[in-house]
Amino acid sequence: MSDKDHLTLNIDGQKITAKRGQTLMQACDAAGVYIPRLCDSEGLEPQGSCRVCSVKLNGRVVAACTQPVVANAHIESETEEINRYRKDLVSMLFHEGNHLCPICEASGRCELQAMAYRLGISQAAPHPYLEPVRPVDASHPDIALDNNRCILCGRCIRASRDVDGKHVFEYIGRGIHKRIGVNADCLAETDASIDDHAMSLEVCPVGCIIRKREGFFAPVGERLYDTEVIGRDIETQQPHHHSLHKIEVKQIDPADFPPFNKDDNGDTV
Amino acid sequence: MSKRKVRIATTSLAGCFGCHMSLLDIDERIVDLMAIAEFDRSPLNDKKTFTRRCDIGLVEGGCCNEDNVHVLKEFRKNCDVLVAVGQCAIMGGLPVMRNAIMHSEDPLRECLDEAYTTSKVLNPSKQIPNDPALPLILDKVYTCAQVVKIDYQIPGCPPSGDTLWAALTALIKNEEPTLDYALIKFD
Numbered sequence: 001m002s003d004k005d006h007l008t009l010n011i012d013g014q015k016i017t018a019k020r021g022q023t024l025m026q027a028c029d030a031a032g033v034y035i036p037r038l039c040d041s042e043g044l045e046p047q048g049s050c051r052v053c054s055v056k057l058n059g060r061v062v063a064a065c066t067q068p069v070v071a072n073a074h075i076e077s078e079t080e081e082i083n084r085y086r087k088d089l090v091s092m093l094f095h096e097g098n099h100l101c102p103i104c105e106a107s108g109r110c111e112l113q114a115m116a117y118r119l120g121i122s123q124a125a126p127h128p129y130l131e132p133v134r135p136v137d138a139s140h141p142d143i144a145l146d147n148n149r150c151i152l153c154g155r156c157i158r159a160s161r162d163v164d165g166k167h168v169f170e171y172i173g174r175g176i177h178k179r180i181g182v183n184a185d186c187l188a189e190t191d192a193s194i195d196d197h198a199m200s201l202e203v204c205p206v207g208c209i210i211r212k213r214e215g216f217f218a219p220v221g222e223r224l225y226d227t228e229v230i231g232r233d234i235e236t237q238q239p240h241h242h243s244l245h246k247i248e249v250k251q252i253d254p255a256d257f258p259p260f261n262k263d264d265n266g267d268t269v
Numbered sequence: 270m271s272k273r274k275v276r277i278a279t280t281s282l283a284g285c286f287g288c289h290m291s292l293l294d295i296d297e298r299i300v301d302l303m304a305i306a307e308f309d310r311s312p313l314n315d316k317k318t319f320t321r322r323c324d325i326g327l328v329e330g331g332c333c334n335e336d337n338v339h340v341l342k343e344f345r346k347n348c349d350v351l352v353a354v355g356q357c358a359i360m361g362g363l364p365v366m367r368n369a370i371m372h373s374e375d376p377l378r379e380c381l382d383e384a385y386t387t388s389k390v391l392n393p394s395k396q397i398p399n400d401p402a403l404p405l406i407l408d409k410v411y412t413c414a415q416v417v418k419i420d421y422q423i424p425g426c427p428p429s430g431d432t433l434w435a436a437l438t439a440l441i442k443n444e445e446p447t448l449d450y451a452l453i454k455f456d
Contacts, residue, residue: 098369100363107456113456
């Protein structure tokens, strides 16, 4: 099918239909073909900075999240070469920040970790751990920022700017010193709120934006990526097995539990 | 030629012994393992020194004191294949959190003060342990790969019994220890 508004794409030998004006990523998502990504998130303007969504379009490597669909597109995505690029990119992110999964409350729902699992990263990369020592900003009553876990995806910047209209976050510095800054001396002095889209669990792919008093809400085994591969929801067009959101747990009422030294009649035993 | 048993050595450095516990989670497969392998230096049989050269060395934990470094170098010297087991050995794990002490000219001193001098934990003498028998603590926690050459790593905190079994059997068969999706966990 190739009328005025539609194009046919060939991705890894599979033919899919795309609308003109879509990006490669949008067309593939709609057709149930998952392209790994970290900096792209549904509802935010694509930025093309993490390059994990790199694919080969007619022999040239492009970022699928920013590349518009073109006619006669021949796309290579799940090839050994492209997946090697992706593995290298994700490995380097692990070495650039402090990604200590055993102590991180995002573990199990972390997109960086899930991407490493999907790409099969189990052996050491030949890079040193940079072990950054960036200050943690816990000034806000409801939110803490641990920049040491940041992968500079910029999703919080775009969510705050485009969805919340607040500009709480922005990039500061250049090169290896680039990091996320807030629009004041500390987060408490900005107009950031726990209800902002930028602070929701969908936005930060790692454990950098921490919602206070919500950590470890899902037990091991019931976390988002415990039972499913990242991207399964797109590949099968089915919702996630587990929710990303906190499930309200019924508060224990002490009245339901009589003191141990009382019997059923309330008499001391 | 009679095939000799594969010799395995294990140790726990700056770790919690969780990875060793996990090795015991291979359950009855340990009978199959003992048919083809034997343990040399290991806390599992309480052998404190190497009796001979080993084929596979499994190291749990990173290096936080000089004894850890000494033991790790011993393992490198005496093992053909050295494997970092678990997140502590691979990237420092929980002990490496002290590397992130900030805003301090002397992070190690601040760490010890917090633990022994200024903390509310009962320590009437307020003394930092300094017995000559204690190994000196390092300036920061080092991963195994920062100290010696590591051949393979088995991720997990701890790696499950199945993960260790898959990696160990591959190593015994002289194959690359590739792990299936379900066996790769970083926590």
